[in-house]
Amino acid sequence: MEVEHPEPGVALITLSRPERLNAISAELIADLHGALEEVERDRAQRVVVLTGAGRGFCSGADLKASADGELTEGAGQSRLGAIYDMQLDLANLMLKIYELRVPVIAAVNGVAVGGGLAIALHCDVRVAASSARFGSVFIKVGLSSLDVGNSYLLPRLVGVGRARELMLTGRIFDAEEAERIGLVLRVVPDDQVVPAALEVARQIAANSEYGVWMTKLGANAALDAPSLRHAMELENRTQVLGTFTGNMTEASAAFRDRREPRWNPL
Known part of the structure; x- marks a missing residue:
């Protein structure tokens, strides 16, 4: 996790597992929890911009880690208990983004699917790079599309009928469609997504x-x-x-x- 302060009152947090498209792991969850708590404690911080390192914003759950057995149970804990604890940690992370004292702006670069889509949904504003791709893909891995706030926020952002189609199909949709259905504020060239998010942050920070x-x-x-x-x-x-x-x-x-x-x- 990288935390920078590009200008007064603005924290730029970058998810930093580019080799796995910033896939969600227990370490990433813990690191983002910590970064957001640091912002919460620092009254000088007025806005957060959240983005991903490399080619993606966040590709969701790290399926490779699960396949390789990287998720381990604690002493006296079943695999069910370990998975449930991680699910709770992830859900609490989403709530932390949503309820953070200051607004959070997602600068979505590349893929934002599954848990990555959920992270973007919990932010207050979303700006997308032209390369951004979105999808409620939980249903594609044998689960449901009901995960960490997705079923609550997506219908409120894009409407019930459209949200259900996206959740039931699990299809990937591009930045242009995301803008058209109201999921993102605007689409900009890839190299402008963070500057565009910082401009929104600057406008917010100018208020009381x-x-x-x-x-x-x-x-x-x-x-x-x-x-x-x-x-x-x-x-x-x-x-x-x-x-x-x-x-x-x-x-x-x-x-x-x-x-x-x-x-x-x-």
């Missing part, structure tokens, strides 16, 4: 810490709101609380003085 934090938290909560009224009640409290940060007053002063606002810290 409170505003970005509450927008991510509230948007996640509103997604599950049982009614419009419930969502509005959450919004009302969030907006009123926001007036006590002093940032609305600062925004008015900045507009009057024709300058950029100097946001108060959270």
